[in-house]
Each structure stands twice: as structure tokens, then as C-alpha cells.
Amino acid sequence: MLFRSGIRLGRGVFDNIRKAMAYILAAHVAIVGMVLVPLLAPAWPLWLTYLMFAVLGITSGAWAGILLAEVGHLAPPGQVGAVVSGTLVYVNLGKFAGPAVFSATYALTHSYGIAFALIAVPALVAVYCLSGNRNAPAAAGTAA
Numbered sequence: 258m259l260f261r262s263g264i265r266l267g268r269g270v271f272d273n274i275r276k277a278m279a280y281i282l283a284a285h286v287a288i289v290g291m292v293l294v295p296l297l298a299p300a301w302p303l304w305l306t307y308l309m310f311a312v313l314g315i316t317s318g319a320w321a322g323i324l325l326a327e328v329g330h331l332a333p334p335g336q337v338g339a340v341v342s343g344t345l346v347y348v349n350l351g352k353f354a355g356p357a358v359f360s361a362t363y364a365l366t367h368s369y370g371i372a373f374a375l376i377a378v379p380a381l382v383a384v385y386c387l388s389g390n391r392n393a394p395a396a397a398g399t400a401a
Contacts, residue, residue: 325341359372
């Protein structure tokens with residue numbers, strides 16, 4: 258019995274390592290692609306340009322699936338649909354409002370620096386909120 262549990266645990270660890278390596282590889286492909294974008298030149302063959310943008314699209318599009326899978330995994334039983342839908346509301350609100358806020362900020366200030374800084378504010382707030390729960394006091398009636 259213990260032997261089977263060890264094998265099952267080992268397979269789970271191996272599967273997680275394999276998934277992590279696939280994610281890391283995909284991220285590095287995207288990074289290399291983004292580095293190559295400024296090097297685009299009219300001398301590049303058209304098929305290579307299309308291939309590069311296809312790879313960038315595929316690798317950058319994977320984040321939504323990863324996000325929704327994790328949200329679904331953390332959702333309470335029976336509430337996966339509602340939690341994933343609520344998450345998508347905020348994701349799509351950001352995709353809609355972000356470019357509008359950026360362009361309006363640039364139009365008013367004529368500064369890309371201020372526009373990029375303003376767009377970074379929601380990400381900084383999210384990082385602050387996510388890191389703030391580590392030092393939360395213990396709930397009343399529980400051992401500290």
C-alpha cells in the first residue's frame with residue numbers, strides 16, 4: 258500500500274515538473290520572439306514574419322487558459338462557473354479600459370512615461386493585495 262502511494266506521489270511530482278517545464282519553455286519562446294520583433298526588416302521573408310507573429314500569439318494567448326484553470330481549481334465546489342465568469346468580467350474590463358485609459362492619458366499629457374505609469378497602477382495594487390495576506394492576524398477563536 259505504501260509502495261503504491263509513493264509511486265502515485267512520484268508520478269504527480271513528475272507530472273507537475275513536466276507541466277512547469279512546458280510553461281517555462283513557452284515563456285522563453287515568447288521572450289525570444291519579442292526580442293526579435295524590433296529586428297523585423299523588409300528583407301525578412303514574409304513567411305518568417307508570419308511564423309514569428311503566430312508563435313507570439315500562441316504563447317501569449319496561453320496565459321488566459323492558465324488563469325482560468327487555476328481560478329476553477331480554487332473555486333468552491335459547485336461554484337466554478339460563477340467564479341470563472343466573475344474573473345472574466347475583470348479580465349475583459351481591463352482589456353477594454355486599459356487602451357482607452359492609456360490613449361486618453363497620452364492625449365492629455367503627451368507623455369508615454371505617465372501613460373505607462375498609470376497603466377502599471379492596477380498591477381501594483383494587485384501585487385500589494387496578494388502579498389498583504391501573509392501577515393494577517395489569526396481569526397478569533399483559533400490558535401495563533
